[in-house]
Amino acid sequence: MIEPLRRAFAAVAIAATMFMAASAATLVSGATSARADESADARAFIQTLADKALVLVNSKTISDTDRTQGFKTLFVASFDIPDIGRFVLGRHWKTATAQQQAEFLKSFEDYTVLTWSTRFKDYSGVQFQIEGASPVEDGFVLVDSKILRSQGDPLEVGWRAHKVDGAWRITDILIENVSMALTQRQDFAASIQSSGGTVESLLDTMHKKIDELRANIHS
Amino acid sequence: MVAATALLVGCATPPPASDPDAVAEYKQTNDPLEPMNRAIFSFNNEADSLFLRPIAQAYRAAVPQFGRDRIADFLDNLDAPLVFANDVLQGNAGLAGKTLERFALNSSFGVFGIMDVAKPMGIPPHDSDFGQTLGVWGIDSGPYLVLPLFGPSNIRDGIGLAAETYGDPLGIYLTNEHMKWLIWTRFGVEAVSQREAYLDFLDDLQRTSLDYYATLRSLYRQRRDGMIDAGKHGVESIPSAGRANADTSH
Numbered sequence: 001m002i003e004p005l006r007r008a009f010a011a012v013a014i015a016a017t018m019f020m021a022a023s024a025a026t027l028v029s030g031a032t033s034a035r036a037d038e039s040a041d042a043r044a045f046i047q048t049l050a051d052k053a054l055v056l057v058n059s060k061t062i063s064d065t066d067r068t069q070g071f072k073t074l075f076v077a078s079f080d081i082p083d084i085g086r087f088v089l090g091r092h093w094k095t096a097t098a099q100q101q102a103e104f105l106k107s108f109e110d111y112t113v114l115t116w117s118t119r120f121k122d123y124s125g126v127q128f129q130i131e132g133a134s135p136v137e138d139g140f141v142l143v144d145s146k147i148l149r150s151q152g153d154p155l156e157v158g159w160r161a162h163k164v165d166g167a168w169r170i171t172d173i174l175i176e177n178v179s180m181a182l183t184q185r186q187d188f189a190a191s192i193q194s195s196g197g198t199v200e201s202l203l204d205t206m207h208k209k210i211d212e213l214r215a216n217i218h219s
Numbered sequence: 220m221v222a223a224t225a226l227l228v229g230c231a232t233p234p235p236a237s238d239p240d241a242v243a244e245y246k247q248t249n250d251p252l253e254p255m256n257r258a259i260f261s262f263n264n265e266a267d268s269l270f271l272r273p274i275a276q277a278y279r280a281a282v283p284q285f286g287r288d289r290i291a292d293f294l295d296n297l298d299a300p301l302v303f304a305n306d307v308l309q310g311n312a313g314l315a316g317k318t319l320e321r322f323a324l325n326s327s328f329g330v331f332g333i334m335d336v337a338k339p340m341g342i343p344p345h346d347s348d349f350g351q352t353l354g355v356w357g358i359d360s361g362p363y364l365v366l367p368l369f370g371p372s373n374i375r376d377g378i379g380l381a382a383e384t385y386g387d388p389l390g391i392y393l394t395n396e397h398m399k400w401l402i403w404t405r406f407g408v409e410a411v412s413q414r415e416a417y418l419d420f421l422d423d424l425q426r427t428s429l430d431y432y433a434t435l436r437s438l439y440r441q442r443r444d445g446m447i448d449a450g451k452h453g454v455e456s457i458p459s460a461g462r463a464n465a466d467t468s469h
Contacts, residue, residue, distance in 0.1 A: 091240040115427045151284055152416070156456070177445040177456060183437045189244060190433030205429055213427065 039133035042141035045168040050128040080169035096199040114213040256365040275414035296332025305347035311453040345455040350379025354447035371439035
């Protein structure tokens with residue numbers, strides 16, 4: 001009973017300065033304990049990436065074309081595209097020819113860059129804060145972060161990364177515990193099924209989508 | 220002919236047993252009623268673009284963010300009795316205590332709930348519902364289901380929703396007091412308030428996904444699995460290990 005009383009008492013004090021407290025409290029970052037070097041390393045990688053992305057998101061002077069190009073450079077340098085592409089294509093990866101695989105990865109890259117750069121257009125003014133990093137199974141590290149928006153509750157975003165040839169690469173983004181890679185895999189699988197069941201039909205659908213998104217970004 | 224029959228009875232055609240990968244995918248998708256679900260989904264989208272979405276847009280244009288937040292906080296506070304009941308049913312005493320504290324603080328200092336004063340004090344809101352409770356009890360989701368007007372669900376969550384509609388303490392009280400119109404008012408305002416909150420998110424999904432229906436199905440399932448997992452551990456949310464784990468869970 002003491003604890004609720006104490007909180008209720010604190011409420012009286014807080015009520016007066018509610019607006020100040022509201023903004024201050026959400027900005028207090030969670031404490032993080034000491035982690036393995038690997039985790040600290042991954043954390044630094046994500047922080048650097050976020051800093052670079054936020055410059056692009058928040059810049060008022062940059063053109064949409066340059067912003068998209070900037071995202072593309074960041075994306076290619078920070079994501080394990082072959083790994084994600086293979087996962088997203090799922091069982092159809094095996095049946096695809098080497099040429100289709102290559103074409104898929106290329107289209108997947110274009111598609112993802114366009115998706116995220118249109119998404120990030122509405123994200124100016126956000127703040128990024130890392131909550132912690134911990135190793136998950138076999139060489140993967142999960143970096144937990146919060147994205148603070150000017151409106152609404154903070155967004156919990158997890159970054160799953162591993163090292164490829166000595167450099168960190170992201171393999172999945174988890175938004176509020178929802179895996180983007182898994183969502184895409186199921187989206188793509190359904191699209192393949194409804195458009196004729198072949199990788200070729202998926203590539204067609206992707207190309208149309210890419211054109212649509214490109215038209216959208218320049219409008 | 221087979222496809223036509225399947226559409227008629229609302230059932231998807233399972234892949235042949237000779238293609239084990241396709242069978243595995245079919246099982247994981249767990250949507251044997253897909254043709255029927257897709258039909259309801261397009262009906263919902265029609266209705267949404269004709270009514271709910273324009274109303275939500277008008278609401279956004281007419282009421283400033285501060286006002287919309289007050290309405291959302293007020294509605295959330297009305298849900299507290301249900302959230303509390305489900306916290307208890309899930310055996311989460313800690314969360315139930317938080318819900319009770321939030322309700323007490325927000326209903327008093329928060330002026331009938333219009334101000335979520337508990338959140339800045341370090342007691343953030345969390346969701347608990349009866350579908351989640353059934354999941355915490357170990358009841359399987361059953362096939363994916365798109366409910367008319369309510370949207371993505373499954374057999375278990377659909378039953379949960381029905382049970383909550385009849386079992387909501389506030390609803391029972393209002394019915395007894397012959398104020399049923401208030402139930403409908405609350406329902407309507409809640410629909411508009413929530414639709415407004417999801418305007419940008421759903422527009423974005425519809426624009427970027429290859430198959431909007433399948434994308435929402437995937438998101439809904441992952442979100443619910445995450446909530447049930449959190450409920451089992453008695454916490455608001457637990458960090459998911461991501462793809463690898465998500466991949467092996469049904």
